[in-house]
Amino acid sequence: MSAHTSHADPPPAAPRPEPAGPQRSAPRTRRAFVPGRPAVWLLLGTFLQLLAVGGRWDVPLAAWLFQTFLLRFLRTTRPWAGIPLVIVVLGGAGLFWAWQLAVPFRPLTIVGVLGLGVVSAVPYALDRLLAPRLGRLGRLLLFPSALATLAFLLGTYNLFGTAYGLLAVTQHDNLALLQVISFTGPYAITFLMGAVATAANHLWEHGRTRQDLSWYRVGPAVTVASAVAVVLVGGQAVLAFAPAATAPTVRIAGINPSAAVLDKADRMLGTAPTDLEAVAGLDPAKVRAAADAINQQLLDDTRQAARAGARIVMWSENSARVRSADEPAFLSRAGALAREEGIYLNVAANVYLPEAPYGRDQTVLFGPDGKVLWTYQKHHPIPGLEDYEAGTGPVPVVDTPYGRLSNVICFDADFPDLMHVDADIMLVPGGDWPEMGRIHTRMAGLRAMENGYALVRSDFNGSSQAFDHQGRVLSQQDTTSGDNPPWISDVPTRGTTTVYRVIGDVFAYLCAAVTLAASAFAVRRPRAATPLPQDGNPA
Structure with a gap:
């Protein structure tokens, strides 16, 4: 080695040239929901709705599922295109109910059934238009509360009462589930089904991968599933340990x-x-x-x-x-x-x-x-x-x-x-x-x-x-x-004296209060920063 050789650090290497071609774009923010096919959700919801109208061909499980798919359709579709289609589905389901039960198609019955279909779309419209302005709890409670409130209003003030549209009727063979109505009236069944729909959609929107399965994402589904399980187990216990009266x-x-x-x-x-x-x-x-x-x-x-x-x-x-x-x-x-x-x-x-x-x-x-x-x-x-x-x-x-x-x-x-x-x-x-x-x-x-x-x-x-x-x-x-x-x-x-007979429709009034409070809050609040996913369509 020469005495004149330098021991200083070598100069830094020249930066490597970027590969030819278009520049790499900045990473995009992960979407909460993978784009799907709204028409499929609408068709599934429509088919299942026809099997849950309180008629001769009801399938009890369909009453727990059809709302999930109708909500998925609305949440992935522009509201002013989706809401009219949901109205058509619900009105058609009413006519299908009347047809399969041979209800005479007279002007008042036709107008009444179609009117019920239009009114029945209100909870779906509230979820689509107002839920994006609410926090997680509001998004989860608005739809089931509105659904139960509507069932109560129709059952009390509608000329047809609960003859059409009361979801508890579809569960007539599930006595364990139905025991809860002795405390809350029949509208609790409607609330539970609506809660299943919103919890399922929340999980659908946020729980695609293992990394997504945090409590924030799976908590609502776990909570609702636990509530349904408590109702079922409690009802079975009533049937088993408080059997029919032994009176003469x-x-x-x-x-x-x-x-x-x-x-x-x-x-x-x-x-x-x-x-x-x-x-x-x-x-x-x-x-x-x-x-x-x-x-x-x-x-x-x-x-x-x-x-x-x-x-x-x-x-x-x-x-x-x-x-x-x-x-x-x-x-x-x-x-x-x-x-x-x-x-x-x-x-x-x-x-x-x-x-x-x-x-x-x-x-x-x-x-x-x-x-x-x-x-x-x-x-x-x-x-x-x-x-x-x-x-x-x-x-x-x-x-x-x-x-x-x-x-x-x-x-x-x-x-x-x-x-x-x-x-x-x-x-x-x-x-x-x-x-x-x-x-x-x-x-x-x-x-x-x-x-x-x-x-x-x-x-x-x-x-x-x-x-x-x-x-x-x-x-x-x-x-x-x-x-x-x-x-x-x-x-x-x-x-026997039931809680429902004593307190009346307190549960339904609570649902009405939640619906009004959530709706009023949503109307006054700016749109949430992260809207509900729209399958690529603007919210």
Whole structure:
């Protein structure tokens, strides 16, 4: 080595040239959701919605899934394009419900069902338009709270009550799940299903990879799943450790007019006995003779049921037919029969009136002494199908040796608020058609669980069923054949007091408060910095 060799550090190496070609762009911020196919979510949501309308072909799991896909569709679509399509889906589901249950397509029913579809889209619109302005908790609670609030408002103030749109109806065989309605009313089931939808969407948007599975992302799904599990386990515990009441039972019979007798009355009248306006214009003697043919069969079957041990006998809705002028004599005969057999007899009659509304849908309960204990007139005639004048006043309750008896008529049982009655046994005379009858009786069974009484629905041309206060079916009879012997069921004489019957719709009011508070907060707040993912579309 030369003495002149330098020991200084070598000069830094020259920077390596960048490879030829376009410059590398700055890394993009990771999207919260991988772009999907909104049309697929819409189709899935539509298909599943058709299987969760409270009809003959319901699939219980579909009621837990369809909202998830409809929300996914809306959250990945421009709102003013997506919301009208969801309205179409929900309106179409209502028409599908009416078609499969053979609901007559009259102007009022069509407008009513389509109107329900439009209104049912409100929770979806709130989620799409307002949820991006809320924090995580608000995004998770707004939709289920709005869904439950809407179900409550429709069930209380809508002319159709809960006949359509109450999601709890789709879960009729899951008694463990349904026990919660004895605390909260049926709207808690709606809330849980809505919460599943928002929690699933939150996980869908944020939980794609293992690195994403932080508590922030999976917490809502875990919380909702835990809540559903608590409800199911708690309900199963109620069924297992608080079984049906061991109180004595009473034998209750349901009576229907036979198809043969109705056909005979048709021939005598020259028109259907249910055509009230036509009957009003007929010769009174002819009407009286046709009504007597029907009523005599009912009285004979009542005597047969009493001698088979029935202590309470109820007739299905509008079983008897009687002119208003002949009503006193008819009721005298019925009271005498109750006295002779020592039974409680709940007579259900269509009373022909000489002028509009041409009919009165009522029940009259006779005690074992033959005296009248109540006269009840149907509070909720079916809009567009029944022209009866609506009854008023409280639902009747009568103390008997067999517990406190109460009574509503058919469609009345689709209004939960009307059914808050301190009773042990609720009698529900029904009158349906085959497609509707089986479903309608299941709907009425929810009222038994909500209020803690046994419920007996004697249904013409449908399905008669007796439920205990936990929703168990005690007895049933298919009445679509039109020629049924008296249906007899042994029913517990003591009910129980439920939380829901005492506090009413507190849960629904809480949901309404959350909906209003979240909506007001969202309207006043600027749009969130990180909007809900839109599958590449601007929010």
